[in-house]
Amino acid sequence: MVVTYLDAWFTTVSTICSCGLTTIDFAQLSRASQLVMMGFAFISGFAMSTLPALIIKAQTHKTTQGTNVDDDNEKYDPENDDELEMSNLRWDQNLPSHIRAELARLPTPVKLRYRAYIMCIVLILSLYFTIYTTGFIAIGTWLQTHNSPEYLMQNNVTLNPWYISGMLTLFSFNQNGLTPFSTSLSRYADDVFLNIVLVLLVMSGSSFFPIILRNVVFLSRQLAPWRHKVIFDYILLNNHHLSTLLYPTLQTRIYFFVTIILYSMGVGISLILDLGSKDLQQYSPGIRFIIFLFQTVNLRFCGFQSFDISLFATATLLVYLLLMATKPQMLCALDESPFEIYWLTLEAQAQVDAETNNNQTNMSKSLPLMLQRAMSITSATGADVPLFKQMKGFLRRQSLATKELARKEFSRNNDDEKISPKYSKRIKALRLRLFLIHFIRALFKHAFDFFVLTRTWLFVFIFLICTIEYRRMTPVDPDITLLKIIFEIISAFGGVGMSLGYPNKTTSFASILSAGSKVILIATMLMGRHRGLLASMKDQEVIEYSAMYILVRRR
Known part of the structure; x- marks a missing residue:
């Protein structure tokens, strides 16, 4: 098989960018080339590609002990007018020696930050290889025991079922969509077990990985000894500031429900428009549902095909375009408002108080009573204050602050009216000049932002490909249409x-497509792979909850 440099470049970029588009038949490549591509897919997977940042930051933090790293060694400041009052028990030298010994077992702020990085790395790797091993064994065992040699044949050679399992597991979890078969997975369209396993692998490696990881952190916190729980508290509170694979609780829930809604919409539209399609008559209604589910999940991230989707209705393909272009990760950039944060804080405080009161008689006898009080988040005086009373006080303070700002603004307007008339024209001219300067700057800024917007470049790329291929498009070649070009760009x-x-x-x-169009698609894949990178880097710059704050709260 002859492979040009452009096709090799295209396939390599597609593999590294976790895309799956190919200009050559991947199944026709040699075993060595396939293994190289599998290695690229393994390294470039989002779970593995985020680890170097954690390792570098952990090593940097370890080698710079005693200095400020990401504002982590800041001193705890209990006086904060913008937050609700939440008392913490401080280190008391009058505590008995055995209680101080228990508290001394907590890590220092420097060690806490370093251990949090190491714990993130361990949890991500453990979860990654657990999912990968489970999928590899499940698919390999199924192919070996339930498939005849004809189902494993490619180029008149029967492939090893474990080799197929390794490739499918790797490319499904890393969303590459490549298979060792020229016909993709069409031969397994009616294999319910294999379809379900691949669907779970694709979702575990994309939509549900942050959800699974956060629940693993929660579970680890429950099982960890008391002195180690602070590490998981630090991870959960800082979430995406530590790793881009961790989202805050609210955003994780939004991400989960939006993903389910998108999947349901894709499957529902497919059932409505294509359930009675002539091209699907050979399959039973249950298998058709499996096909629609498999294609909907894969068009979100992966790209496996068990059926030729070009045979679906045009309306279904338009919905697929929408699903490919919409990524629920963008919702995880939402910032919780101060009201929501304070409300969640009060709810957590009330829950802790209730659990403390209900389980006071059942507390562990291994720790003294004074140590149990030291472990409490809230004080006795704060626990007696009703939840809504604290919220009322917070809203009242915000109202007073707003009134004060309004009063200052009103007094400033009155002072402006008292200015001598001889200065009024000069002030108006100055204001007009400042307005024009600001308007021109804003105009240039918005014009620049418009040209660097993603959707602008996508429109430009579609226009360029249509310009390059217009001599070959419909009606010259009815199989080269605008819809296919748009679909390829969005994919x-x-x-x-x-x-x-x-x-x-x-x-x-x-x-x-011609060489110029392929180069444009390569640029599109690279741009899509790195979208949101600047926002993710910005989140990594600042640690929201310092190690000192977590330790003081724990004590």
């Missing part, structure tokens, strides 16, 4: 790898 940008294909071609639609 490349979303890192999906789904394609409408071309007749008598086992590769993506991109394979019949």
Whole structure:
């Protein structure tokens, strides 16, 4: 098989960007080339690609002990007018020696930060290899025991079921969508078990990985000894400031429900429009549902195809375009308002108080009573204050602050009216000049932002490909349409790898495009892979809850 440099570049970028679009038949490559691509997919997977940042930050923090790293060694400041009062028991030298010994077992702020990084690395790697091993064993065992050699054949050679299992597990978890078969997974369209396992792997490696990881952290915190719980508290409170794979609680719930809604919408539209399709008559209604579910999940991230989606209705393909272009991760950039944060704080405080009162008689006898009080988050005086009374006080303080700002603004306006008339024209001219300067700057800024927006570049890329391929498009070639070009661009940008294909071609639609169009698709894949990178880097710059704050609260 002859592979040009451009096709090799395209396939490599597609693999590294976790896309899956190919201009060559991946199944026709040599075993060595396939293993190299599998290595690229393993390294570039989002779970593995985020680890170097954690390792570097952990090593940097370890080698810079005694200095401020990400504002982590700041002193705890109990006086904060913008927050509700929450008392903490301080280190008391009058405590008995055995209680001080228990408290001394807590890590120092420097060690806490370092251990949190190490714990994140351990949890991510453990979860990654647990999912990978489970999928590998499940698929390999199923292929070996339930599939005849004809189902494992490619190029008149029967492939090893464990090799197929390793490739499918790796490419599904890392959302590459490549298979060792020229016909993708069409031969397994009616294999319910294999379809369900692949769906779970794709979702575990994309939509549900942050959810699973956060629940693993919660579970680890419950099982960890008391002195180690502070490490998991630090991870949960700082979440995406430590790792981009961890989202805050509210955003995680939003992410989960939005993902379920998108999946349900894709499956529902497919059932409504294509359940009675002539091309699906060979399958039972249950298998059709499995096909729709499999394609909907894969068009969100991966790109496996068990059926030729170009045979679906145009309305279904438009919905698929919407699903590929919409990523629920963008909702995780939402900031919780101060009101929500304080409300969640008060709810947590009330829950802790209730559990403390109900379980006071059942507390562990291994720790003295004074130590148990030292472990409490709230004081006895704060526990007696009703929840809504504290919220009322907070809202009242905010109201007074707003009134004070309004009073200052009103007094400033009155002072402006008292200015001598001879200065009024000069002030008006100055204001007009400042307005024009600000307006011109804003105009240039918004114009620049418009040209660097993602959707602007996507429109430009679509226009350029249509310009390059216009001599070959419909009506010259009815199989080269605007819809297919848009579908290919959105698939490349979303890192999906789904394609409408071309007749008598086992590769993506991109394979019949000219060299210039392929280069544009490469740029689109790279741009889609790195979108949101600046926002993620900004989140990593500041630690929201310092180690000192966590330790003081724990004590």
